[in-house]
Amino acid sequence: MDATIVEVNTRILDIPTIRPHKMSVATMHCQSIVLVRIKTSDGIEGIGEATTIGGLNYGGESPESIKTNIDSYFAPLIIGQSATKLAALRKLINKTIKDNRFAKCAIETALYDAYAKRLGVPLNALFGGVVANEIGVAWTLASGDTQKDIAEAEQMLETRRHNIFKLKIGMRSPKDDIKHIAAIRKAVGDDVSIRVDINQGWSETQTVQNLRALADVGVELVEQPIHEKNLAGMQRLTALGIVPIMADESLKGPEDGFTLASQHCANVFAIKIEQAGGLQHARDLIGIAQAADIALYGGTMLEGSIATIAAAHLFSTLNNLEWGTELFGPLLLKDEILATPLDYSDFTLKIPTGPGLGISLDDDKVSFYTRK
Ligand code: MUC
Ligand code: MG
Known part of the structure; x- marks a missing residue:
């Protein structure tokens, strides 16, 4: 039952967002998805995806660099290799190609999809099988306008899509941010979970000055308030114990996870399969968090349906x-590029049960959104 990799195909799809998504690092009007399709000698196709946030606003990889690097370096390296020896492929890729975690994640996702399809099992079976058939999903309020955010939150609650909200702050003054959060808290009531993501937008001093005010307006979790490299600052903010601190941009794989855990730099880890460099490295990072009693949060790089369902x-x-x-x-x-969209209902995302990722592409939509 061995099969070899015969083709690696990449393309970029540009899909507009439903509204501008405003963060302290970037405002997004469109998401660019690098779609990776890997064909194997037994006729199976695995799919993977990489996205970034705002081109190069968030990190060192862009959709264009991901596509070029896969075409020029990953594809020639893996074509002709066994598609069934995932650990050996990971070893080969990591030995030959430094960094490029997002590209590695897209390739690894496609390989896992193909492998699980070949075995006839859902991808989660390769990680031990499901504990939960559905998982809770937060929505990010980031229209840049308090009233629009309130209307959006109310609609999400009414339609039972989300009851956890992450607010993007750090663009306005901290004082205006607190007013913004307080207005949303008043509108949605006390039973709804509100978290904030500052995307490194504050200094350590600003954060020290404002953590108590965030706690007072009912913020339950503060994500990456300060620069990703200021780990001593993250450690000091965590030690204050005012609101749990979550590491996001500081976490780029298991080694960072070990440093942050051993130095008590966060209460919670945002686990992102792309930032970790793929599903297996994300699992390794999760193990470090679990051993250190650091709580887990399933993060996103605002990916489309493929990387979302892989995570x-x-x-x-x-x-x-x-x-x-x-x-x-x-x-x-x-717009959606899947033949059947993912199932978001009753505040949760349902885990598909079919082989591999358990999804299939709508080829017309894929062609329509492909960058020419
Ligand atoms: C981030 O920094 O967490 C995740 C959700 C969202 O709205 O932005 C991303 C990036
Ligand atoms: Mg974040």
Whole structure:
């Protein structure tokens, strides 16, 4: 039952967002998805995806660099190799190609999809099988306008799509941000979970000055308030114990996870399959968090349906996803490229049960959104 890799195909799809998505690092009007399709000698196709946030606004890889690097370096390296020896392929790729975690994630996802399809099992079976058939999903309020955010939150609650909200702050003054959060808290009531993501937008001093005010307006979790490299600052903010601190941009794989855990730099880890460099490295990072009693949150790089459901498969195998997930990426896009859209209902995302990722592409939509 061995099969070899015969083709690696990449393309970029540009899909508009339903509204501008405003963060302290970037405002997004469109998401660019690098779609990777890997064909194997037994006629199976695996799919993977990479996205970034705002081109190069968030990190060192862009959709264009991901596509070029896969075409020029990954494809020639893996074509002709066994598609069934995933660990050996990971070893070969990591030995030959430094960094490029997002590209590695897209390739690894396609390989896992093909492998699980070949075995006739859902992808989560390769990580031990599901603990939860559905996982909670937060929505990010980031229209840039308080009243629009309130209307959006109310609609999400009414339609039972989301009851956890992450607010993007750090663009306005901290004082105006607190007013913004307080207005949303007043509108949605006390039973709804509100978290904030500052995307490194504050200094350590600003954060020290404002953590108490965030706690007072009912913020339950503060994500990456300060620069990703200021780990001593993250450690000091965590030690204050005012609101749990979540590491996001500081976490780029298991080695960072070990440093942050051993130095007590966060209460919660945002686990992102792309930032970790793929599903297996994300699982390694999760193990470090679990051993250190750091709580888990399933993060997103605002991916489309493919990477979103890949991450969901992995997160569905965890027995302690304490802070839920933010796997809402496909819902931020104006259109869907799957033949059957993912099932978001009753505040959760349902885990597909078919082989591999358990999804299939709508080829017409893929052609329509492909960058010419
Ligand atoms: C981030 O920094 O967490 C995740 C959700 C969202 O709205 O932005 C991303 C990036
Ligand atoms: Mg974040």
